[in-house]
Amino acid sequence: xxxxxxxxxxxxxxxxxxxxxxxxxxxxxxxxxxxxxxxxxxxxxxxxxxxxxxxxxxxxxxxxxxxxxxxxxxxxxxxxxxxxxxxxxxxxxxxxxxxxxxxxxxxxxxxxxxxxxxxxxxxxxxxxxxxxxxxxxxxxxxxxxxxxxxxxxxxxxxxxxxxxxxxxxxxxxxxxxxxxxxxxxxxxxxxxxxxxxxxxxxxxxxxxxxxxxxxxxxxxxxxxxxxxxxxxxxxxxxxxxxxxxxxxxxxx
DNA sequence: ATGACCTCCAACGGAGGA
Numbered sequence: 369x370x371x372x373x374x375x376x377x378x379x380x381x382x383x384x385x386x387x388x389x390x391x392x393x394x395x396x397x398x399x400x401x402x403x404x405x406x407x408x409x410x411x412x413x414x415x416x417x418x419x420x421x422x423x424x425x426x427x428x429x430x431x432x433x434x435x436x437x438x439x440x441x442x443x444x445x446x447x448x449x450x451x452x453x454x455x456x457x458x459x460x461x462x463x464x465x466x467x468x469x470x471x472x473x474x475x476x477x478x479x480x481x482x483x484x485x486x487x488x489x490x491x492x493x494x495x496x497x498x499x500x501x502x503x504x505x506x507x508x509x510x511x512x513x514x515x516x517x518x519x520x521x522x523x524x525x526x527x528x529x530x531x532x533x534x535x536x537x538x539x540x541x542x543x544x545x546x547x548x549x550x551x552x553x554x555x556x557x558x559x560x561x562x563x564x565x566x567x568x569x570x571x572x573x574x575x576x577x578x579x580x581x582x583x584x585x586x587x588x589x590x591x592x593x594x595x596x597x598x599x600x601x602x603x604x605x606x607x608x609x610x611x612x613x614x615x616x617x618x619x620x
Numbered sequence: 621a622t623g624a625c626c627t628c629c630a631a632c633g634g635a636g637g638a
Contacts (some may be wrong), residue, residue: 377637378627402637404628429628430636462635475637483636515638532638567638568625579638612637 369464369619370394372600375401375513375612377440379432382610383411385603391419393600396438397463399470401513403432404436410434411470421489427456432490432513435470439462451493458494460501466590467505469498471512476537479530488514491540497565499547502587510549510585513565513612518551522580524561532579541544552597552617565612573604584617593619 372395376382379400390398398420403410407426415422420436425446433456435441441461460469471494476487483594502508517523517533525586527533545551553562563578572578584597598616604613 381627391623402627477638529638565638571625572625580637608626 369396369466369618370616371397371399371418371468371509371511371584372614372616373399373401373513373584373605375469375582375610375611377402377404377610379403379405379410381608383414385606385609387414387418388612389600389603390420390436393614393616397435397468398436399459399468399511400434400436401432401470401472402430402436402504403427404429405432413555423459423461425456425459426475429526431456431472431582433457433459433470433472435459435461435463435468437461439464448490448493448497450497452492453490453493457490465507467508469502469508469510471514473513473515475515476531479534479536484531488536488540491537491543495540495543496545498544498549502547502549506587507589508549508587509590509617510533510544511583511615513581514541514583515581517579517581518542518583521560522563524563524577524579526577527579532581544585545557548589550591552584552586552594553580553599553615555591556589557593558595562599564615566604568611582612583613586617590619595620
């Protein structure tokens with residue numbers, strides 16, 4: 369199984385890139401974030417024509433998540449159970465015995481802000497739900513745009529803002545790994561300063577001024593078959609790119 | 621530097637992103 373996550377920053381704008389990339393990479397499962405459109409506006413026909421089933425949790429203007437799969441998606445869950453969230457950030461489904469949770473974590477804006485408090489509350493709710501979910505599904509993948517760079521090496525040394533690298537955010541990330549989830553990317557050797565997001569401004573991609581905030585976390589039974597995990601930076605050089613690159617994990 | 625760039629909106633400036 370080849371599984372990927374990609375924050376497309378508008379499904380409508382990025383659809384040509386997505387379709388080209390699906391044809392080239394042939395992933396089996398793709399979690400998408402920041403659709404920025406309602407379910408009714410999702411270009412289902414084009415994605416289905418590319419060979420994918422899809423389940424979405426759309427929202428106008430902001431947020432919105434989807435899971436694409438070559439095989440059918442079962443037991444679809446939208447948002448975090450028991451957490452009344454007006455923002456569309458989570459979708460989960462069972463695919464060939466693997467519970468796949470695709471999430472668009474809150475940005476948090478600035479440490480200490482209202483949005484930061486929401487980010488931490490959201491992370492607590494996600495963690496509580498996943499504790500139960502992992503007990504039900506030993507093979508589980510948590511993937512998406514985490515908006516957290518878990519270690520210093522996951523942020524450019526010149527990143528001066530606290531957001532995405534603060535102690536509370538990193539503690540929340542550690543709580544997730546404490547559930548028995550492993551960062552698939554760190555199971556392999558990578559160059560220093562490997563990132564998944566680069567600001568649109570200031571030639572950030574050319575200067576590799578970025579953060580590694582898009583992740584694929586997996587439970588122990590999936591580690592045995594994990595054979596690769598990479599960031600695909602190629603899409604970031606296209607015309608009108610997403611500011612995030614896809615991250616791809618290969619099992620088996 | 622209250623910046624820069626991109627996407628969205630009952631839009632033409634502001635919000636949000638990261």
